Amino acid sequence: MGTAVTLVKDSVPTTRAARSAATARTGRPGRRRENLAGYLFMSPWIAGFLLLTAGPMVASLYFAFTDYNLFNTPRWIGFDNFTRMFDDPRWQKSVEVTAKYVVIGTPLKLLLALGVALLLAQSRRGQAFYRAAFYAPSLIGASVSVGFVWRSLFSDDAVVDRAQSFLGFHVGGWVGNADWVLYCLVALTVWQFGAPMVIFLAGLKQVPRELYEAAEMDGAGPFRRFWNITLPMISPVLFFNVLLETIHSFQIFGSAYVVSNTSCGPADATLVYTCYLYQQGFKNSQMGFASAMAWMLLLAVALVTAALFWSQKKWVHYEEGAR
């Protein structure tokens, strides 16, 4: 193939080659053609962005200030949806439940992911096998099937309950217990630690060996080596994982809905934010209120993202030239 290309290239009149090279550098017509080609190739994305992202965002901001049940014409009510929301005990509960889920679940998941990645990175035999096996739950964790399995494993007299009773503290099934059921969801997200683990592992592989050898020569122990070499070197990957996992866990819906048997209970104990949004929007047809809720979620996610990007300057180290 290589020879064919050079042969054809040789047969092209030199004037044309020279002209096209010249237009590529400076010529106007070439640039205009590139712009046209760029936007033609991008046209599906542009249509999608306008129709399914930008347009709906504007519409949802508008609905947030209206009373709208899908069949009436939206009626402007100013900030009423927001004031009602802040006074609504169920909304407050949903914020509390979601905050708890994010604050407990995400760090646990990432700690486990990092810990297991460090273990696997020691490059022993069987690494590829373990990596694949630990990753598998991330692919099926979001399914209804696993939701049912979780509900079964954490119900009264099932394996978790029995193990716990055996250890001497009896709570019964977590699924029916308002104090425990959220930890059942936390366990489900922690079980899916494989996805961030794979990313950590890829980051660990990029840390130059020489750094460790040099540190060992200087007498640095394993803890010092982790703190002073590994952690700074993988901080971009850590940042990426913290950002994505946090944003994702704010949006948990399916597993809460399935594990609680669609009730988001008992006693609203698994009423995560999006469950309440779903109930208000699609069960009670309060599209205006639900849009206002969605914008509060967007605001929260944006604030957390901004805070993470801001904090990045203090703890994320990018290699010279890598960015």
Added chain:
Amino acid sequence: MSSTSSLAGAGRKRTGSLAWHLGALLILAVILYPVVWVIGASFKPSKDIVNSLTLFPSHPILSNFKGLADGMADISIWTFFQNSLVYAVGAVVGVLVSCSLTAYAFARIRFAGRNLLFSLMIGTLLLPYHVLLIPQYVMFQKLELVNTYVPLLIGKYLATEAFFVFLMVQFMRNLPRELDEAARLDGCGHLRIYWSIVLPLCRPALITSAIFTFINAWNDFMGPLIYLNEPGKYTVSLGLMMFRDSDGVAANYGGMIAMSLVALLPVLLFFLAFQRYLIDGMATSGLKG
């Protein structure tokens, strides 16, 4: 190095390796327990499923699976599978076409406004889907497209899956530029370069995107829950929900567990066949983020 110290080193290495494998196996046991449990449970009679602690029944029964042949509320189980397959395959085709075209533009064409559009695209990666949920539903309701697959699929054909665009851009940027230049001197336009040069070289990224898209569509719950309201159109996720009773204790608990296992099978098989592509695709997404 003296012989004694190397012997001690070997010994230490062996115990270290043993501890490593023990640790890894312990995690493996916890991770795989739910999967092994559901396999065993699907062969148990309904009343034993929750509280029998033995993983596999001493007298396995097949009636849970045989019961599935009767379908659910007059709908054959295969209808759910067919619907899921239509959704998943439709999504794969859409993502492959639209995301690769978009990625080509970002990676290989220098056009005005490219950087701005690229940051917008990355921005949508972080945008919570729920902000779009209600206006999109309103729009599809006005267009009378609720209870069809259009709302579920249209985004896939319009490259809204920013993660896959990003994945393909990363891949295309690493292809040598000389290929384009040579083709250009031969008089190839962008369409030819895209189709005959870039796409074939992007196969790994395309495979990764295809499998992830398939699995995501197969597992998707919220989309079908909101848009499909006629049991004949239900996907496997929704069909599965029909097995539960309002009090949460399924009348046919065995059938529910058997169906859960059957619903997981395509994903597990895909994983076994393509795990390299999935894991490498995941791994590279985090690097140079």
